[in-house]
Amino acid sequence: MRTIPCVFLCVLYVAVSWAATIDIKPNVITVPVTRNLEIVCSLKRVNTPELSALFSLTLLQSNTMDEPKFTSLASVNTLDNKISTFSLDESATVVGLINNSGESFLRLTWTNPMSEKSGLYRCSFNGVGVLGNPLTLTSTGAVVVSVTDHDSLTDKMTAFENSSKALKAKFDILSDYTNNLHTNYNSLISRLSRSRDAAFYSTSSFNGSRYYLPRDVDVLQVTWAQATCELYGGHLAEIDSNEEFHFVRNFLVSKHLFDVVVTGANDEEKEGTWIYNRNKAPLKVFNWATTEPNSGRLANCQCFWKGGNWYMADARCVYFNNKPNDGYVYSYLCEVPESSTDV
Ligand SMILES: *[C@@H]1O[C@H](CO)[C@@H](O)[C@H](O)[C@H]1NC(C)=O
Ligand SMILES: *[C@@H]1O[C@H](CO)[C@@H](O)[C@H](O)[C@H]1NC(C)=O
Ligand SMILES: *[C@@H]1O[C@H](CO)[C@@H](O)[C@H](O)[C@H]1NC(C)=O
Secondary structure, eight states: OOOOOOSSTTOOEEEEOTTEEEEEEOSEEEETTOOEEEEEEEEEGGGOTTEEEEEEEEEEEESOSSSOOOEEEEEEETTTOOEEESSOOTTEEEEEEOOTTSEEEEEEEEESOOGGGOEEEEEEEEEEETTSOEEEEEEEEEEEEEEOOHHHHHHHHHHHHHHHHHHHHHHHHHHHHHHHHHHHHHHHHHHHHHHHHHHEEEOOOBTTEEEEEESOOSEEEHHHHHHHHHHTTOEEOOOOSHHHHHHHHHHHHHHOOSSEEEEEEEOSSSTTOOEETTTOOBOSOOOBOTTOSOOGGGOOEEEEEGGGTTEEEEEOSEEETTSOSSSOOEEEOEEEEGGGTTO
8 A cells, every 4th residue: 555645744843832822820930839730721813823713722731751651641622622531630720712713711720739740731732724634732841749747847837836935924024014004004093183172072973074173272373273174084164065164164153262263264365355375275164253354464364253153264374372461262164074084
């Protein structure tokens, strides 16, 4: 029988094309650290003019790099567009399709890849060339394995144990410190609240605050008074509603102590322009006693005044009760929000 020399039809034409690719992520797997190994074969028809149609796409592996022997792992073909796999273990998932008008691909993913997943991988794209010749495009990539050996694992675990111990020790110190802080805080709060109750009369709660009137005052100095109120979490009383004015006035009437009780408002900066000490906002409530305010630049602090039936007046901001002045006894009033009265 005569052998007809094959020219086109019998030659299996194998070519490497940049447009037929294999993409491997990662190229180095670390056992047992690497979670996924993904191998993607892909081919875009627009980038492969030498190919007139793709029939099938196969992914192959060779465990050896020298003298590789490739065996098929998975393939997809145009006949039924089904994916065939060849004795893959269950940690593999494969998806893919052939699309002769777009992109064809085959993707194999392994979870927790072990060292037998290293080696060469090859994508083989089989079709027919523009001359009607069988044409196979291939693309090959490699995966190497880096095994975390027993000794280095042991070292890592020892280091980990060391650092957990160090962490635990630090945590214990911090924990002790926090407990001490808590104890000291509680003790501070209870001392503050005892000192406050020893030094002040207090009201019931009004609109979220309590008001504190000193039991005794030697020197009225408004900046000290403000600082004292702050010590207990408050400030000099700021009267900003008529209801608040009457609540406070009733308290002062019932105590009937001192002649002057200074609040947290002043006209220090501009005579006759009354503002709150803290936020410098204009005063909202004026319940002046008859003929008050009347002392001009001498008296720039607002007060409740016994001589005015506990309505408001202007008063000095500094006053020495123990020196013979005008015979008045000065005091002040704190307002402490209950949110800060765990004191
Ligand atoms: C094939 O590719 C074309 C062009 O990208 C696209 O419009 C079409 O939806 C694809 N077909 C399939 C089955 O993915
Ligand atoms: C762990 O701690 C031990 C003792 O403190 C020390 O000798 C050793 O070098 C440490 N190991 C590592 C890996 O840090
Ligand atoms: C109650 O307190 C709020 C917030 O400080 C204040 O805006 C409001 O005027 C107060 N109401 C009365 C009746 O004092």
